[in-house]
Amino acid sequence: MENNKYQLPLSNFNSNDSYLTMLKDNEDHDHLSDDDLIDNPYVISVNNNFIDTPNNTPNEISLNNYKINSLARITSVNSGSYIPSEDIRSMTPLSNQTSSGNTSRQVSNANLKKMMLMNAHNKTSNLSLSSLNKYKVHDPSLADKNSYADLMSLNTTIPNKTKFQLHLVTSRDEDDDEDDFYYSNNISKITPQLNNSTLMDHHSDTNSNFSMVSSLEQPSPLLKNNDFQKIKPNLGRKYKIKKHYKYIFILSGLPASGKSTLSQNMIQFMTQKYLRGEYSKSILNGDNLINHDSVPRESSTCRSPSSGGTLEVDRHDNNCINTKLKIEIFNAGKIRRSDSYTKTRQMYMMANNSNEDLFSPKNKSKKDVFAKLTLNSLFKNLTNSENDLDMAIFDATNSTRERRKFVVEEIYRQEQALLKNFQTMKNLLDEDDEDTVLEKLEIIPVFLQIMCTNRDFITYNIYNKSFNDDYFDKPFDFAIKDFSKRVIYYSQEYCPITHEEIDELMHHSMKGNKLFFINLENSKNSSYQTNINNEDLKQDVILNGLIDFAKSYNQLPESISYVNKVESFYTNKSIQSSDNVKVLKQFLNNEYFEKLNRNLRKTCKEFGIDVPSVK
Numbered sequence: 001m002e003n004n005k006y007q008l009p010l011s012n013f014n015s016n017d018s019y020l021t022m023l024k025d026n027e028d029h030d031h032l033s034d035d036d037l038i039d040n041p042y043v044i045s046v047n048n049n050f051i052d053t054p055n056n057t058p059n060e061i062s063l064n065n066y067k068i069n070s071l072a073r074i075t076s077v078n079s080g081s082y083i084p085s086e087d088i089r090s091m092t093p094l095s096n097q098t099s100s101g102n103t104s105r106q107v108s109n110a111n112l113k114k115m116m117l118m119n120a121h122n123k124t125s126n127l128s129l130s131s132l133n134k135y136k137v138h139d140p141s142l143a144d145k146n147s148y149a150d151l152m153s154l155n156t157t158i159p160n161k162t163k164f165q166l167h168l169v170t171s172r173d174e175d176d177d178e179d180d181f182y183y184s185n186n187i188s189k190i191t192p193q194l195n196n197s198t199l200m201d202h203h204s205d206t207n208s209n210f211s212m213v214s215s216l217e218q219p220s221p222l223l224k225n226n227d228f229q230k231i232k233p234n235l236g237r238k239y240k241i242k243k244h245y246k247y248i249f250i251l252s253g254l255p256a257s258g259k260s261t262l263s264q265n266m267i268q269f270m271t272q273k274y275l276r277g278e279y280s281k282s283i284l285n286g287d288n289l290i291n292h293d294s295v296p297r298e299s300s301t302c303r304s305p306s307s308g309g310t311l312e313v314d315r316h317d318n319n320c321i322n323t324k325l326k327i328e329i330f331n332a333g334k335i336r337r338s339d340s341y342t343k344t345r346q347m348y349m350m351a352n353n354s355n356e357d358l359f360s361p362k363n364k365s366k367k368d369v370f371a372k373l374t375l376n377s378l379f380k381n382l383t384n385s386e387n388d389l390d391m392a393i394f395d396a397t398n399s400t401r402e403r404r405k406f407v408v409e410e411i412y413r414q415e416q417a418l419l420k421n422f423q424t425m426k427n428l429l430d431e432d433d434e435d436t437v438l439e440k441l442e443i444i445p446v447f448l449q450i451m452c453t454n455r456d457f458i459t460y461n462i463y464n465k466s467f468n469d470d471y472f473d474k475p476f477d478f479a480i481k482d483f484s485k486r487v488i489y490y491s492q493e494y495c496p497i498t499h500e501e502i503d504e505l506m507h508h509s510m511k512g513n514k515l516f517f518i519n520l521e522n523s524k525n526s527s528y529q530t531n532i533n534n535e536d537l538k539q540d541v542i543l544n545g546l547i548d549f550a551k552s553y554n555q556l557p558e559s560i561s562y563v564n565k566v567e568s569f570y571t572n573k574s575i576q577s578s579d580n581v582k583v584l585k586q587f588l589n590n591e592y593f594e595k596l597n598r599n600l601r602k603t604c605k606e607f608g609i610d611v612p613s614v615k
């Protein structure tokens with residue numbers, strides 16, 4: 001299988017690809033946008049053999065025969081070059097997302113091509129894409145109406161062991177306005193050319209780069225035919241599955257509440273305490289079987305799955321996390337700074353007047369862009385097996401319900417993409433492949449809310465914030481004025497997380513999957529509230545570590561030293577009489593805190609929740 005020319009579908013990453021929509025009618029101007037073509041990905045030529053014998057013209061191919069009863073669609077080329085729809089979303093602004101997150105219509109072909117190329121350069125795939133062509137598909141039964149499909153030409157040398165997955169798209173006989181093509185797993189429906197093709201080596205799995213797999217996850221409600229069935233799990237296979245749990249901690253809280261500091265403390269606590277071996281024996285003992293049938297996760301973490309699974313499972317070194325817990329923080333502020341600096345040579349969009357201030361609620365969508373970039377980078381790093389990350393921390397204020405819902409929905413979508421990828425890979429495996437270990441990633445999301453309601457602590461924190469990277473080239477009074485205004489801006493919209501909100505997110509955005517939450521106070525004698533219960537703790541080492549951290553925080557040297565520093569900040573006469581502290585008190589006065597409390601009360605009243613008043 002060397003040096004073959006392929007024509008690949010332009011889009012093999014429609015997240016909802018259980019069936020395809022029929023090519024759009026060219027006369028229908030509502031459907032004329034380039035992006036509609038994304039939904040119509042076909043392979044019409046494989047190995048220079050056209051599956052449905054179109055007439056080939058340099059840049060345009062007409063499929064004269066409307067009775068295309070089989071088209072092949074390549075949906076994956078190994079796992080490395082699987083294109084998750086999240087990548088596409090990352091190229092579209094957050095504000096353009098629909099509530100369902102489907103942004104595929106907003107992606108231009110140029111971006112799509114870029115995605116394909118980026119993906120093709122992925123070192124595991126070794127593939128190179130050459131050109132993007134438009135092909136005309138003529139449908140004589142519809143008079144002079146033409147439809148178009150975009151196809152990508154792919155010049156490639158297929159590396160050893162590369163597997164392609166072909167989905168066969170088969171037309172139905174009934175003619176109605178519904179989608180006309182469906183995936184079929186009925187081999188008799190394959191067009192004879194494809195069936196006879198050497199691509200499909202039906203006798204030898206090992207020699208063929210192509211395996212035919214059709215999944216019909218959401219069959220059309222109109223389908224009654226047995227030809228179109230969900231593929232059954234392949235019971236009795238011998239490959240092994242390695243489950244790998246990845247945690248996403250989503251921080252939430254007002255600016256300067258201590259989110260970054262506390263999460264760093266937590267990382268240190270967990271990485272010191274939870275080294276390999278300390279927990280694996282007691283907690284994961286016996287956790288060496290998973291049932292291949294139970295694909296969707298209910299509320300699982302590093303917990304013992306139901307035993308009695310039919311297959312042997314190799315849990316990677318009998319552990320679900322690395323030698324040393326590997327955690328990375330993805331900070332939206334850092335991404336904003338580096339992005340703004342690259343573009344404007346300024347540290348961030350400056351606040352000459354309040355309308356232009358990035359932190360004003362009016363500029364919410366701009367902040368959302370940075371949050372989205374950060375989240376995408378987080379997903380990319382967390383799911384990249386080379387990074388071997390156990391946990392990613394999404395460090396942003398995530399201070400509104402709207403934002404948190406978005407984050408949770410993105411995580412859910414990411415989970416679904418991972419699951420789909422896993423299922424695709426599973427379907428590609430040879431039945432008796434005992435050596436293969438298939439990795440199954442699952443994401444466990446945890447909200448970590450940090451609250452600081454003590455006026456002295458907030459003042460001290462803001463004082464320290466004036467030395468951060470946003471203000472490295474600004475005088476102290478500018479920094480204090482600017483940051484204190486930032487806190488006021490956020491307080492206009494800030495809505496603390498409640499248990500009710502988490503329940504709501506769990507049921508609607510996570511479709512019943514568990515979502516963990518902990519609220520930690522950042523002050524002297526800090527306390528916490530959580531929805532993590534004893535059952536969860538028994539089965540999950542990371543949640544265990546988190547609760548341990550919350551329980552022991554007051555006794556940790558970091559916390560003691562923080563409280564001491566705040567105390568001496570207020571008792572040390574020379575600090576208190578310094579010019580900087582005079583400026584600080586000038587801005588952070590009674591009036592300021594009254595305003596802060598007023599704002600907090602207003603939003604909390606709107607949502608009918610308890611007000612975290614600052615004293």
Ligand SMILES: Nc1ncnc2c1ncn2[C@@H]1O[C@H](COP(=O)(O)OP(=O)(O)OP(=O)(O)O)[C@@H](O)[C@H]1O
Pocket residue numbers: 253254255256257258259260261262333396397460461462464465522558559562
């Ligand atoms: N628990 C703590 N221990 C030590 N220092 C703290 C603690 N909480 C806050 N601080 C101090 O307050 C400053 C602000 O805290 P931090 O940067 O962690 O807040 P944040 O909520 O992440 O802020 P932002 O949202 O603006 O990034 C820190 O620079 C640190 O000096």
Ligand SMILES: O=P(O)(O)OC[C@H]1O[C@](O)(CO)[C@@H](O)[C@@H]1O
Pocket residue numbers: 255256332333334336367368370371395396397398399403486
């Ligand atoms: O996107 P969000 O939730 O506003 O949070 C990100 C912002 O939070 C901050 O940490 C608040 O100070 C900024 O540095 C950053 O831009």
